[in-house]
Amino acid sequence: MVAVVPTTGNAAPAATAQRRARTAYFLMGPGLLWLAVFFAIPFVTLFLTSLQVPVPGKPGQYMPGFALGNYPSALAEYWPQLVRSFVFSGIATVLALVLAYPLAYFIAFRGGRWKPLLLVLVIAPSFASFLLRTYAWKTILADEGPVTSTLNALHLLPEGRILNTSIAVIAGLTYNFLPFMLLPLFAAIDKIDPRLVEAAGDLYASPITAFRKVTWPLSLPGVVAGTLLTFIPASGDYINAQLLGSPNDRMIGNVIQANFIQFRNYPTASALSFALMAIILLLVFGYIRRAGTEDLV
Amino acid sequence: MRRRWGRAVIPVIGIAVLVYLFIPIAVVVAFSFNNPGSRYNLTWNQFSLQAWENICGVPGVCASFVTSIEIGIISTLIATILGTLIAFALVRYRFRGRGSTNLLIFLPMTTPEVVMGASLLALFLNLRFPLGAGTVAIAHIMFIISFVVVSVKARLQGMDPRLEEAARDLYADPRATFRYVTFPLVLPGIVGAALLGFSLSFDDFIISYFNAGTLVTFPIYIWGAAQRGIPVQVNALASVVFFIALAVVLISQGVNYRKRKALQR
Numbered sequence: 296m297v298a299v300v301p302t303t304g305n306a307a308p309a310a311t312a313q314r315r316a317r318t319a320y321f322l323m324g325p326g327l328l329w330l331a332v333f334f335a336i337p338f339v340t341l342f343l344t345s346l347q348v349p350v351p352g353k354p355g356q357y358m359p360g361f362a363l364g365n366y367p368s369a370l371a372e373y374w375p376q377l378v379r380s381f382v383f384s385g386i387a388t389v390l391a392l393v394l395a396y397p398l399a400y401f402i403a404f405r406g407g408r409w410k411p412l413l414l415v416l417v418i419a420p421s422f423a424s425f426l427l428r429t430y431a432w433k434t435i436l437a438d439e440g441p442v443t444s445t446l447n448a449l450h451l452l453p454e455g456r457i458l459n460t461s462i463a464v465i466a467g468l469t470y471n472f473l474p475f476m477l478l479p480l481f482a483a484i485d486k487i488d489p490r491l492v493e494a495a496g497d498l499y500a501s502p503i504t505a506f507r508k509v510t511w512p513l514s515l516p517g518v519v520a521g522t523l524l525t526f527i528p529a530s531g532d533y534i535n536a537q538l539l540g541s542p543n544d545r546m547i548g549n550v551i552q553a554n555f556i557q558f559r560n561y562p563t564a565s566a567l568s569f570a571l572m573a574i575i576l577l578l579v580f581g582y583i584r585r586a587g588t589e590d591l592v
Numbered sequence: 593m594r595r596r597w598g599r600a601v602i603p604v605i606g607i608a609v610l611v612y613l614f615i616p617i618a619v620v621v622a623f624s625f626n627n628p629g630s631r632y633n634l635t636w637n638q639f640s641l642q643a644w645e646n647i648c649g650v651p652g653v654c655a656s657f658v659t660s661i662e663i664g665i666i667s668t669l670i671a672t673i674l675g676t677l678i679a680f681a682l683v684r685y686r687f688r689g690r691g692s693t694n695l696l697i698f699l700p701m702t703t704p705e706v707v708m709g710a711s712l713l714a715l716f717l718n719l720r721f722p723l724g725a726g727t728v729a730i731a732h733i734m735f736i737i738s739f740v741v742v743s744v745k746a747r748l749q750g751m752d753p754r755l756e757e758a759a760r761d762l763y764a765d766p767r768a769t770f771r772y773v774t775f776p777l778v779l780p781g782i783v784g785a786a787l788l789g790f791s792l793s794f795d796d797f798i799i800s801y802f803n804a805g806t807l808v809t810f811p812i813y814i815w816g817a818a819q820r821g822i823p824v825q826v827n828a829l830a831s832v833v834f835f836i837a838l839a840v841v842l843i844s845q846g847v848n849y850r851k852r853k854a855l856q857r
Contacts, residue, residue: 312686315685315686315687316685316686316687316688318681318685319681319684319685319686319687320681320687322677322678322680322681322685323677323678323681323682323693325674325677326674326675326677326678326737326741327678327693327696329674329733329734329737330696330697330700330734330737330738331696333712333715333730333731333733333734334696334699334700334708334734335696336715337708337711337712337714337715338711340711340714340715340718341707341710341711341714341715343714343718344714344717344718394609394612395609397602397605397606397609398605398606398609398610400602400606401602401603401605401606401607402606405602405603405606411845411848411849412842412845413610415838415841415842415845416610416613416614417610417613418841419613419614419617419834419837419838419841420613420614420616420617421791421795422791422833422834422837422838423616423617423620423830423831423833423834424620424795424810424811424814424830424833425795425797425811426797426811426814426815426818427616427620427814427822427826427827427830428616428617428620429616430814430818430822431615431616431617431619431620431623432616433634434619434623434634434635435615435616435619437634437635439635470612470613470616473609473613474613523702524701524702527702527703527704528704528705530704531704531705531706531707531798532704532705532706532798533706533798534797534798538818547706548704548706548798551706551710552706552798552801552802555710555713555802556801556802561714561717564710565710565711565714568706568707568710568711571704571706571707572703572704572707575704579702
């Protein structure tokens with residue numbers, strides 16, 4: 296058992312401080328080593344694999360190389376799926392925000408003593424298999440189902456159906472990643488002092504103005520965290536596109552999976568994975584910088 | 593007047609969204625009682641208890657279910673230990689390299705699963721490492737660690753430092769303070785993290801599929817079955833998991849609630 300040395304003591308001698316640091320490295324060592332070997336280093340191998348060249352005469356085998364051209368050729372072939380991934384996951388993120396905000400607001404401000412129970416209800420759907428829940432949408436959105444027939448009666452569906460269209464894929468993504476949006480939103484809204492909103496009302500702000508000037512800006516950290524936690528996994532997802540969409544709705548995840556596992560075209564799949572990660576990092580970085588300014592408020 | 597209207601609108605939308613979250617669950621559970629006319633359990637045909645009476649009736653279903661539980665337990669156990677140690681180091685010690693440590697923990701949570709799965713597979717392929725239960729467990733431990741660190745860290749930071757000070761004032765040595773004060777206080781955080789870790793591992797498809805080789809976990813079974821029709825038994829098993837998990841969480845919430853009440857008295 297490791298004894299825990301408190302850090303509250305003041306002016307510890309240098310030797311003790313050094314020993315403490317050594318204990319810290321000792322405690323973290325195994326876990327960080329695991330993350331380094333199985334998370335960080337794989338990115339290096341992924342990059343090296345993306346530059347490999349085929350072994351002549353042996354299809355499906357590759358050898359180390361420096362084929363930077365793998366990137367433009369992979370992107371030229373699969374750019375529609377890459378763009379589609381970001382469009383689908385962008386729309387799903389906005390929809391999830393619109394749906395999750397009222398619920399998060401409701402739980403935080405009106406939940407009272409039911410708050411813990413309501414939060415359990417929010418995460419409870421995740422206890423049933425992700426794949427089965429997505430599959431269940433096939434039943435709900437089926438061509439003869441109540442949802443499709445109602446919307447068709449109102450002439451709201453351009454293709455006359457939902458299943459096997461982009462709408463189904465986006466709906467599935469929105470549904471599956473909603474809890475990722477909701478929890479950070481709740482955490483941020485729950486921290487807001489309700490008296491601030493009341494004060495705005497006392498100062499003759501209409502509820503809408505009070506929301507725009509007080510609640511929304513104070514909830515922004517949750518909005519930023521929630522949109523990132525929704526957008527990032529949604530853009531790499533391929534389960535929704537596979538189960539709910541048509542072949543024309545395939546996303547970049549489908550392409551990466553197929554190239555890695557079925558076609559064994561490792562360099563192309565690696566190049567696409569690396570490009571996906573790079574684009575996500577750029578978008579996230581830009582988004583966080585922008586969210587830091589007043590533009591988003 | 594407008595205010596009162598606004599007060600009613602938010603609960604209505606909120607509860608509607610909550611209901612929406614449960615619609616697919618209702619379908620999954622209801623269709624475990626279906627006797628599908630065809631191979632595809634997609635449209636309601638006839639009430640039947642067949643799947644529940646013979647829950648392992650389809651070859652491979654229960655084997656994959658057990659595989660997922662085994663991998664979940666092993667991965668959760670290892671990841672919880674490794675993650676808890678990191679959390680203690682981060683909260684209780686000052687050391688150089690904090691920033692990069694935090695980054696290494698944060699990044700796995702913000703990387704799409706398909707990228708993590710692909711990069712790990714690239715590593716294993718290049719090392720010619722055989723794929724199977726071992727590689728799946730390695731992957732699961734990797735992505736669970738971060739979640740454990742985050743939740744145990746939150747618990748440690750939320751702890752009242754006066755409790756440990758009181759123990760020291762009462763002449764408890766560091767070991768006794770840890771054993772009788774710190775550890776019991778952090779334990780609920782560790783247990784919560786382990787439960788979350790297990791549910792993430794049990795339900796993981798994307799990363800597992802990349803690194804499984806010929807191994808079939810429960811989600812991989814479902815994925816394979818989705819093409820040729822998912823057997824009703826899968827719905828029954830998923831319903832069992834759902835209700836057990838819900839019960840565990842609700843009971844722990846109830847215990848917490850009673851404890852808090854008892855403290856208030």
